[in-house]
Amino acid sequence: MNVDAPLGDFGDVLFYSALAVYILAMLLHAVEHGLLRRTEPVAAPATAAVPAGVAAGGVDEPGGGAVVPDDPALTDEPPAGTTGAPRAPRPASERFGRMGVALTVLGAALHLAMLVVRGTAAHRPPWGNMYEFVAAVTLVGVVAWLVVLSRRPELRRLGVFVLLPVIVLMFLGGTVLYTQTAPVVPALHSYWLAIHVTAAVISSGILLVAGVASVLYLLRSVHDANGRLAWTARLPAADVLDRVAYRATAVAFPIWTFAVIAGAIWAEAAWGRYWGWDPKETTAFIAWVIYAGYLHARSTAGWRGRKAAAVNVVGFAVMVFNLFFINLVVTGLHSYAGVG
Template identity: 40%
Template sequence: MNVTDLSVMALWGAATLYAIAMVAHAIRLARVADQRAAARVAVAAGSAASSAEASAGETGDAPAPASSVRTGRASVAKPAGIARSTTLVGAVLHGVGLIARGIDAGHAPWSNMYEYTISGSFFAVAVFLIVQRRRDIAFLGAGVTGFATVALGIALTVLYADVSPLPPALQSYWLVIHVSIAVLVTGIFIVSFIATALQLMRDYREEGELPVEGGPVRRAWRRWHNLLARSYDRARWLEAVPSATSLEALSFRLNAVGFVLWTFTVMAGAVWAEHIWGRYWGWDPKEVWSFVIWVLYAAYLHARTTQGWAGRRSAWLAIAGFVALIMNFTVVNLYFQGLHTYAV
């Protein structure tokens, strides 16, 4: 088995483990949600029993036995353990596949869409695991591992490219400086996007349905809002997700770090462009979209700190920034001709 086979096998193994982890994370979410719903029912029943007991002077029902509590915890601990172990081992295999690809190519594995995809998905999982060590964000696990599974599947089946020499424009130390930060930022934005999507779901769920009133546009918007509110209200697994406010705070921190690093990425790209082509800015499609991404995330951070724009409005700006990031990687790379077409 050569290095190429090792890389591909390791990445397929990582994709398989991520898929298992995604299922385990989803099961954990469902069981945590069931436990919280059961706890609320028990509290309500206990309050009713206490009221009846106080009025009638009778003895209420005995509390739930400790064995049932332990059983409930065990039902959550098992899928949680499987999710943690498979995510960690999958990340190790993912890293092995990435390093093997770099050894096989003889350069940093960031020269085309295949290599960028396997790198960006790796950093997304790595960011999730690192943040998970500091605070409990297991509720993001299903989204992160699901995204990594899909990304690796597309990379290995659609975007795969054989090893080839670096184009002259990429034969520079700026490949490591510029592209490595861009790949890391992509991983951060993936995790923050998942947190923002959950924030919106929780926000619609917590606000509930609104009265359909006002002009035609307002009524149409409120009908759409109520449709989302009803849909997310039926999603019981959202009970295991923190409040919209907590998710917004997490997303803001991740996006703030990502924005600073993306600013460095754009600046480093301009310096590299001057080094190669003799100009800092040339309105190349890739450069334009990188600036669009910067503007959208800058608008998000400004809106988030401005009273009246925090919450759902600023969250949609963050979603728009991530959509622009994906379009920059897919549509711009595949359909726009420019100086960066070597990245396909």
Template identity: 40%
Template sequence: MPLAAAANENLAHISNVLIYSAMAVYTLAFLAHIAEWVFGSRSAVGRTAAAITTEADKAATGTAAAASAQGGGTAVLERPKVVTRAAAGRRDVPDGPGAAGTSEKGDVYGRIAVSLTVLSFLLHAGSVLTRALSVERAPWGNMYEFSTTFGMTVVGVYLGLLAFKKNVRWLGLPLTTTILLDLGLAVSVLYTESDQLVPALHSYWLWIHVSTAILCGAAFWVGACSTLLFLFRDGYEARLVEGRTGAGLRRYLNELPQDRKYARFKAKLALRTDNPMSRLPSAATLDKLGYRINATVFPLWTFTIIAGAIWAEAAWGRYWGWDPKEVWSFITWVAYACFLHARATAGWKGRKAAYIALAAFGCYIFNYYGVNIFVTGKHSYAGV
């Protein structure tokens, strides 16, 4: 068997420069997303109310105004009694603006953030490509390469959803935060010099098995992020329909006379009752997105495990040997299967199923980092 060619140090250096450049631009995108949320929250009180106020709130406000006009006194609103649906994430609360601004300045920062994310993705992809060209192989032969490719794929999934006009700009802030953490760990702890593969990895299954594992992980990340935000949004909606969101200020606003001279003051004060959760899609929308992504990717994850077993037979002469990586891949599969089964069971929808989905993603993350770093096995060639 001929000796493998040495790595192209020039291309490897360019790859390193590009990954650091991508991290710098990701940081700018992160700051722009923060500015989007900050300035986007300063919306007109009417727009905020349209996103978070239920019909019962509007009816209660109209009744109080009429009572004030007839009695000539100060109207005091009682907490509206709103009938909610039993299942979490199934209340009649509309989608928020989805971090798309709700103010002109917020929207400008959002567009800047997306543009910076696209630029950083191109730099990121260039780094992965030059790393592959430096050794003329797939760019996921060790944990450093797997991490950088994984991060690039996550951003690619996000931009792909944006390209299909999906309301997912709210993912921008957690996305850039996660990618910066992932790349920071990759370049500081997991970094490995560009080199050729160990003999066990010389197989076309490297392209099939690992690429599908990376794609599944990127999709699982989007699903987990949607599920986590569903829990926060669901709690916000529960407080909203019970009248516990901004209760003190809202009560004070309701006690003010229904007079035009107080309108500007009340509008400014009402902005303080705004909650960042009000700008997310509804809990039902987030719950549905997380479920659809996990359900769509689950068959691909099943194929990933089967492909790994076939490769193991070719490399080590057995399909399954209870190696730690194999075991945790199967545990992850079981966890996501439990989530899908829970969603099909009436008593386990909503928050209970969400907890299972997050536990399943936790299994994937441990399989990604924990097994390779802390557990000894045949997959210790991961480069850590």
């Protein structure tokens, strides 16, 4: 089937447009983070001073150290009985943060349009090479982050840290890994491309958010222990970051498990065996074992905290190693998924 090259080129324009928008959004979030006041310890919980949303399970839980942000969202609403009272102006940090979120949504829309255009131009699922795979994974990561924000708006200050790896991966995808729109190699002419690779894309994107949360948890815990990393005082409480990492991993792990199983079934259909300890298969299995260990460790009281977060970070590092080193350096049966 012929490839629509001009349409594919338009998809590349959308990709770089999304990257530019993400960079601007990250800068706005960086300004927001810089404008936030530092975390102040709380000697005792004060019911009257805690917004209802926070008391119901927000960032500032007893024992975690309360955050005193410049932008308490709930103060935008006028108190009961004061209908028509003028609304207090939003602080600068909130304005920058909201603009950052708006641009992130715009970037995600451009990002999604790029994949749709790329798939339409190539007449196949738009993740048949490393460039497209990285584009799809980063889109899932951004969408997962926006879902977290919809549930926990107070975590908006983490936007700069989530968008940074997304931007780095997209930059590498658009330069080192770039491939023009083309049909996939014969080995990928299978409906399993839409099953196995889609599951890998979704799980990898969600695990990106989990990995960032665990890294920030470790940094925040260092600050809580000795206060040496002053900028981490603006991060949410360590237990909040721990929950974000755990819940994201708990969502992604079953999908990653399915991706590994689907890959084994595809391998049997393509190569006549379910498992051959190909470098990519081996690394994917190692990542699965690490994440399984993390979930087990996180649910065991003695392994919560830094130890469990460190395991999650190692799992994320293995995923990145699998994405780049195994695909681009090591020769194996999956080498066709590399560049070109």
